[in-house]
Amino acid sequence: MSQPPRSIIGFDRKLELAWLDAMASRLVAGASSAEARQYVWNLLDGVLAGDTSHGARGKTITVLSRVWLLVPAHAEPLREVAARLFSDAPREQRLALHWAMLSAAYPFFVDVAGCAGRLLTLNGELTLGQVVRRIKEDWGDRSTLPRAIQRILRSMVQWGSLTDRAGRGVYGPPKTRILAAGSLGEVLAEGLLLSEGNGLPLDQLRKHPASFPFDLALDANALRAHPRLILHRQGDQTDFIEIKRPSRLLNTHPHVVESFRAVPLGDDP
Numbered sequence: 001m002s003q004p005p006r007s008i009i010g011f012d013r014k015l016e017l018a019w020l021d022a023m024a025s026r027l028v029a030g031a032s033s034a035e036a037r038q039y040v041w042n043l044l045d046g047v048l049a050g051d052t053s054h055g056a057r058g059k060t061i062t063v064l065s066r067v068w069l070l071v072p073a074h075a076e077p078l079r080e081v082a083a084r085l086f087s088d089a090p091r092e093q094r095l096a097l098h099w100a101m102l103s104a105a106y107p108f109f110v111d112v113a114g115c116a117g118r119l120l121t122l123n124g125e126l127t128l129g130q131v132v133r134r135i136k137e138d139w140g141d142r143s144t145l146p147r148a149i150q151r152i153l154r155s156m157v158q159w160g161s162l163t164d165r166a167g168r169g170v171y172g173p174p175k176t177r178i179l180a181a182g183s184l185g186e187v188l189a190e191g192l193l194l195s196e197g198n199g200l201p202l203d204q205l206r207k208h209p210a211s212f213p214f215d216l217a218l219d220a221n222a223l224r225a226h227p228r229l230i231l232h233r234q235g236d237q238t239d240f241i242e243i244k245r246p247s248r249l250l251n252t253h254p255h256v257v258e259s260f261r262a263v264p265l266g267d268d269p
Contacts, residue, residue, distance in 0.1 A: 007049075009111045009139070009148050011102070011151075011152060012063070012144065012153050013056075013059055013063045014060075014151040016160070019044070020064065020067065021094060021098075022043055022067075022071065023040050023064050023068045023190075024068050024086050024097070025037055025087075025096070027069070028086050030098045033069040037069060045057075048060055055176050068101060071101070071104070072104065074104070075105060075194060077228055078191060078228075080105055081187055081190075082097045082187050085183055085184065085187065086147065093178060093179075093184055095159055095161070095178060095213070096184050096214055099188060100187045100188045101191060103141075103210065104194040104195060109195075109208075110192065111139070111198075112149055112153070113152075113209070113211075114209040114210040115134045116131060116262055117211070119131070120172075121212075124173070125165055126170075128146070128149065128153060128169035128170075131199055132149055153171060156171075160174055160175070160213075161174050161213040162174065163175060173212070174212075174213045176229070177213060178214050179214070179215045182213070182214075182217075186218070186222070186229070189218055190229060192210060192211065193205070193241065194243060195210075199240055199242025199243070200241060201235060201239065202220065203238075220239055229242070
């Protein structure tokens with residue numbers, strides 16, 4: 001299964017939850033990718049500067065588009081399921097669907113979220129500097145990295161996934177955690193597994209540090225019947241979960257709904 005290379009940051013803009021909702025809702029309503037992109041482009045008029053793909057508005061649209069429109073090929077089946085769940089999901093639970101799609105599209109997002117989750121578990125809070133130092137160990141000391149991390153953390157504050165603490169660049173846990181159970185939990189789990197590129201012990205996936213804003217409840221019996229995931233018992237009696245190989249998905253996912261298929265777009269909306 002082809003995974004996004006971990007050399008590409010990709011997610012380097014602050015995203016508001018309303019913008020993610022708008023992109024997803026237009027697709028669910030039957031809009032084409034181009035129509036959904038144009039809708040959000042108009043929505044951000046006067047909010048972000050720029051009239052081309054090289055301005056702040058255009059760069060933000062590019063990041064948003066990879067979440068729901070121009071998704072990686074390996075995330076297309078996940079998007080189909082997430083889109084079906086989106087309309088009926090309560091507003092706060094829609095964040096789990098966005099989180100799953102962000103995870104599948106941007107490994108950098110998962111690494112930042114995982115670092116945040118581990119620091120919250122250890123210290124009850126985190127700082128921008130702590131996250132930057134840890135992420136540099138895997139991503140290298142590049143000039144664009146601190147600002148990208150800051151924008152992801154500020155996005156999480158806007159979503160309610162982190163809270164501001166006293167002191168610049170200090171963050172605390174969310175005020176409440178969101179229950180991700182049933183189909184919602186399975187979508188979130190699949191997004192995390194797609195980002196990992198490898199399977200994980202089920203107990204480890206349930207406690208994945210990148211899922212820190214959620215209570216991820218996964219039922220082993222339901223997962224055994226999942227069309228895109230495999231749950232099997234290892235020799236030490238550990239339940240292990242992984243993504244089915246593409247060849248094994250042919251009979252369970254023969255197509256992706258055409259209205260959600262990504263289409264190439266020009267430089268400008």
